[in-house]
Amino acid sequence: MGEQMFGYEFYVDPSRCIGCQSCVNACAECETHRGTPMIHVDFLDRANSISTVPFVCMHCDDPTCAKVCPADAIKQTEDGVVQSSLKPRCIACSNCVLACPFGIPKMMTELEQMMKCDMCYDRTSEGKRPMCATVCPSQALAYVPREQIERTRRDKPTNVFLFGKQRVTTKVFMMLPPERDALSVDVVDYMWEAKHESAS
Amino acid sequence: MKAHRNPEPLWRDEFSIHTADERYVSRRQFTKFLVLTSLGMFAGNLWILLRSAFSKTPVYSEQSICRANDVPVGGVWLFRYPSEKDPCILIRPDQDTYVAYSQKCTHLSCAVFYSPEKDRLECPCHEGYFSVRTGNVLQGPPPRPLPQVILERRGDEIVAVGIATRKET
Amino acid sequence: MERQNQPTQKRGLTAIDGALALIALLLIVQMWLLTATLESYLAGHREVVLPAAIISGALFLVCAGLYLFVRRIDAEARAAQKKEEAPML
Numbered sequence: 011m012g013e014q015m016f017g018y019e020f021y022v023d024p025s026r027c028i029g030c031q032s033c034v035n036a037c038a039e040c041e042t043h044r045g046t047p048m049i050h051v052d053f054l055d056r057a058n059s060i061s062t063v064p065f066v067c068m069h070c071d072d073p074t075c076a077k078v079c080p081a082d083a084i085k086q087t088e089d090g091v092v093q094s095s096l097k098p099r100c101i102a103c104s105n106c107v108l109a110c111p112f113g114i115p116k117m118m119t120e121l122e123q124m125m126k127c128d129m130c131y132d133r134t135s136e137g138k139r140p141m142c143a144t145v146c147p148s149q150a151l152a153y154v155p156r157e158q159i160e161r162t163r164r165d166k167p168t169n170v171f172l173f174g175k176q177r178v179t180t181k182v183f184m185m186l187p188p189e190r191d192a193l194s195v196d197v198v199d200y201m202w203e204a205k206h207e208s209a210s
Numbered sequence: 211m212k213a214h215r216n217p218e219p220l221w222r223d224e225f226s227i228h229t230a231d232e233r234y235v236s237r238r239q240f241t242k243f244l245v246l247t248s249l250g251m252f253a254g255n256l257w258i259l260l261r262s263a264f265s266k267t268p269v270y271s272e273q274s275i276c277r278a279n280d281v282p283v284g285g286v287w288l289f290r291y292p293s294e295k296d297p298c299i300l301i302r303p304d305q306d307t308y309v310a311y312s313q314k315c316t317h318l319s320c321a322v323f324y325s326p327e328k329d330r331l332e333c334p335c336h337e338g339y340f341s342v343r344t345g346n347v348l349q350g351p352p353p354r355p356l357p358q359v360i361l362e363r364r365g366d367e368i369v370a371v372g373i374a375t376r377k378e379t
Numbered sequence: 380m381e382r383q384n385q386p387t388q389k390r391g392l393t394a395i396d397g398a399l400a401l402i403a404l405l406l407i408v409q410m411w412l413l414t415a416t417l418e419s420y421l422a423g424h425r426e427v428v429l430p431a432a433i434i435s436g437a438l439f440l441v442c443a444g445l446y447l448f449v450r451r452i453d454a455e456a457r458a459a460q461k462k463e464e465a466p467m468l
Contacts, residue, residue, distance in 0.1 A: 076227035085229050223457065230392060234453070237395050241446055244402050248442040251409040255428075255435040258420050262428040316421075354422040375423045 015089050016137040017155050020129065021167055022066060023185035026150035027051070029062035033142035033151055040130070040141065042094075048116065048127040049142050064151055066142065067092060067114045067127035068171075069181035075106035075115055075126075083124075090181045091131050095124040111173050111195070129182075159183075168192055174199030270372040275300060277366050281308070284326040288313070291359060291370045297321060298359050300368065303329060303342050308368055310359035311345050317352040331356065398449040402442045409438045 029051060037047040054061045073092045076084040083099035084106060086092045095106070095115075102122040106115045115126045130140035134153075138144075143153035152159070159167060167183035170192035176199070177192075186193060194200075226232055273291050281287045287300040289310075300310040301324050311331065313321050320335035330348060331340040338350030345356035358374040416431040 073227065079227075082225045082227070084227065085232065086227050088228070088230050234392050234395060237392070237399060238449075238453075241395060241399050241402060241449070244399070244406055245439075245442050245446045248402070248406050248409055248439045251406070251413050252432075252435045252439040254413045255416055255432040258416055259428050259432040262420060262425050353418045 015091075015134055018134070018137075018139070018153050019156055019159075020066070020069075020140070020143065020182045021152045021154065021159055021185060022064065022182060023150045023152070023163070023165060024061075024063040025165070025185070026148040027062045027064055028148050028150075029053075029060065030147060032145045032147060033064055036141040036145040037127075042132075043118075043125050046116075046118070046125070048094075048125060064142065064146075065112070065114065066151065066182060067129070068112050068178075069129060071179045071181065074109045074111060074178075078105045078109040080105060087131070089135075091129050091134070092126075093128050093131065094126050097121075097123050100124055111171070111176075111178055159185075164188060166190070171195050174203040268373075270370075273370045275310070275361075275368045275370055278308070278363065278368060279366075286324045289370075292373070298370075299324065299331070300359075300361075301331075301342055308361055308363070309342060310361055310370065311340070311356040312359065312373075315352055316347075316354040316356060317350070322356070394452045395449050398445045402445055405438050405442050409435055412438075 031051055033049050034047045034051055037049045038045055040048075049064055049066050051062050051064050053059075054063060069090055069092050071090065073084065073086055076086055076092060079095070080103060081099040081101050083095040083101075084092065085096065100123045102117060102119060102124065104117050104124070106124055107113075107117050115124045118125050130138075130142075134140060139153040140151075143149075143151045146152070156167075163185065165185035166188045168186050168191060169180045169183050171178045171180065171184075172192055172194045173196055184193060223231065224235055226235070270292050273289075275289045275291070276287050281300065281302040283302055283305055285302055287302075289298050289300065290296055291298050297313040298310055299313045299322065300308060302308050311322075315322050315333040315335065315338055317333065317336055317338050320333050322331045322333045322338075322340060324330075324342070325332050328339075330342055331345075333339070333350065333352065336351050338352040339348040340346065340352070340356050341348055345358050347353075347355055359370050360372045360374055362369045362371050412431055412435055416427060416435075419427045419431075
């Protein structure tokens with residue numbers, strides 16, 4: 011799986027994030043989206059905790075954003091990286107913004123284009139690390155070979171996310187406590203599915 | 211051969227989200243275009259074949275051009291033969307020789323002129339030169355010799371009786 | 380999911396790349412043949428017209444055959460790909 015990207019894989023560890031916003035500022039330096047970062051750091055429960063999590067595009071194996079785009083503007087490369095929308099094609103309909111289960115695509119209305127994290131494809135396609143992983147001081151965002159993660163961390167990486175009965179597998183891994191296999195996201199999905207039995 | 215779920219509709223293949231498939235589709239479209247161009251070339255050859263099969267050997271009418279002494283030695287006489295659309299040039303390179311050719315250069319139909327100093331027919335557009343004696347190409351881009359007008363001397367008159375077809379290369 | 384598809388996708392792409400190169404080459408030959416035939420015909424050599432038309436037709440048939448061959452390879456690759464994604468019960 012990692013052979014295509016020079017053997018590296020992307021790991022997100024929310025428990026390591028210290029909220030320093032280095033990743034946000036590094037991402038904003040990119041010439042492609044000058045000044046606007048494609049990564050954001052959210053507080054989980056600001057009133058009660060200082061914990062933060064960085065949000066990058068998960069580069070799903072079966073990207074929902076690409077599949078719902080009516081203008082065929084979002085492409086996925088052979089190594090699985092989902093690109094930002096193609097400027098000549100994007101009509102700024104925000105379908106992808108609504109469809110993404112992780113809430114990643116950003117609609118830049120003034121540009122009439124959706125932009126999102128593309129794993130710094132101009133860097134990763136040449137074997138360099140994405141900007142956010144390069145500057146993260148705690149390596150909450152890490153772009154390393156898999157064996158390095160296995161060697162140095164207690165947490166287990168997973169790339170399976172459950173939204174109710176829907177199973178989303180991604181290219182980007184998230185570190186979970188060792189006893190967990192997959193991450194269930196959004197309790198509301200389960201509640202909704204229980205109510206509407208026909209949902210698959 | 212039915213798939214477990216509904217099979218993917220064709221448009222998902224044709225407008226694929228994967229860049230590799232996209233490259234395939236655009237390359238396939240280009241290949242189709244090239245094959246059609248190939249068909250067009252073949253149609254061109256067929257057209258030539260049909261024209262060759264259905265064309266009759268032309269019969270030329272006779273036309274009086276001028277009197278023998280109208281043309282000075284080393285001079286030319288311009289005329290139109292067999293129709294108004296066919297400009298021709300008659301040259302008298304020496305006292306008793308009269309030759310005539312179509313004036314349309316076989317390269318791109320510019321009007322050729324006679325150069326007495328070099329004793330050849332010259333095309334000013336791309337410097338193609340033709341021999342006055344035979345009409346063959348001496349130099350330049352013209353691919354074929356100049357078509358020669360067959361002349362007959364009837365007493366004092368020069369008469370055009372036909373256009374020579376060339377069988378030799 | 381799409382990583383299983385790499386071999387079949389790449390195969391289709393390589394096949395069409397090869398066919399494209401060959402067809403382009405044959406097309407150039409056909410173009411030359413057409414111009415040469417035209418020049419000869421206009422110069423009065425009627426005997427070249429029929430062989431040239433036959434050869435041009437043969438070249439076109441080879442181009443068409445190559446194109447259909449690549450289409451078949453791609454159709455087989457897609458059928459194999461669909462079988463991988465959704466195996467028969």
